[in-house]
Amino acid sequence: MKHLFIDMPLKANTTINLERNLARRITRVLRFKQGHKFVLFNGKDGLFETTLTDIENGVATLGDCLQQQPAPQHTALYLALTKRDAFDRAVRQATEMGIDHIYPVETEFSVPDKLKTERLDTIIQEAAEQCERLTLPILHPHQPLKTALEQAEGKIFWADESVAKENTLGQWGSNPTTLNDGLLIGPEGGFSDTEKQQLRSHAKIVRVGLGQHILRVDTAVCVGIGRFFDHLQA
Incomplete structure (x- = not known):
């Protein structure tokens, strides 16, 4: 059955009025008929x-x-923060791959596009429907890199392109990930020399590689999240 997101409380054996946009989508796009069965979730109450x-x-x-x-x-x-299309794809892929929190980070080489949270929320909802996950990742306000490092609860696995050039996977094997950890993906062009020095000296940072090649931001998100969950501590 088709999974659809709705932004309202859900309770078993009750009748609801569908949101206007969802009702239009169901009838005009999906072309459901009266009596059609599907499933609803809101990210809070179940399926x-x-x-x-x-x-x-x-x-x-x-x-x-x-x-x-x-x-x-x-x-x-x-x-x-990077170009809008790449950032949108990265958010979609992070949702489909099971990330729980997304922190947009300001860096020296970030693209200063204004984040349109309404569009990103829609992307997250559609991605959750597509992959049939019941939770929606929380999209946090953007913040400077320094603030993100200070407020992180666990380790941050930094996808460092210099590790890729060394033809190693960095510290994945010696530092298993946990459910309180995070993955850091830099901007197109990488971090500045000052930021790299800050990252390499930070106690929470674990340098890891994503392979021999330099990847686009949205590709790096897919590869990095896959490696992150592969090394999750049992």
């Missing part, structure tokens, strides 16, 4: 079997809770 009971007025009936809401986790992606 609910749903029946479209009144197509003209956008009314649906919730059935049983099919899956309880999983406990929140704290994995984080620290993502340097």
Whole structure:
């Protein structure tokens, strides 16, 4: 059944009025007919079997809770601000791959595009529907790199391009990741020399590589998150 996100409380065996945009999408884009069954989630209450009971007025009936809401986790992606399209793709991929918190980070080489949180929220919701996850990552306000380092709860695994040039994977093997740790992906062009020095001397930073080649930001997000979860401590 089709998974759809809705921004309202959900409770088993109740009737709800669908949000206007969702009702329009269901009838005009997905072309659901009256009586069609699908599932709804809101990122908080679990997954609910749903029946479209009144197509003209956008009314649906919730059935049983099919899956309880999983406990929140704290994995984080620290993502340097970059060009809008690349940043959008990176946010989508981070959502689909299971990251719980996304921290946009300001660096010396960041692209100063204004973050449009409404668009990014939509991207996150659509990605969660696509991969059928019940939790939505929290998109935090952008912050300077120094602030991100100071406020991080766990280790930050920095995808350092110099490690790639050394043809090693860095410190992945000797530093297993935990659910309180994060991954840091820099901007196109990398960090400045000052920022690199700051990162290399910081107690929370673990330098890791993503392979022999220099990757685009959105590609690095996919590879980095995959490695991050591969090395998750049992």
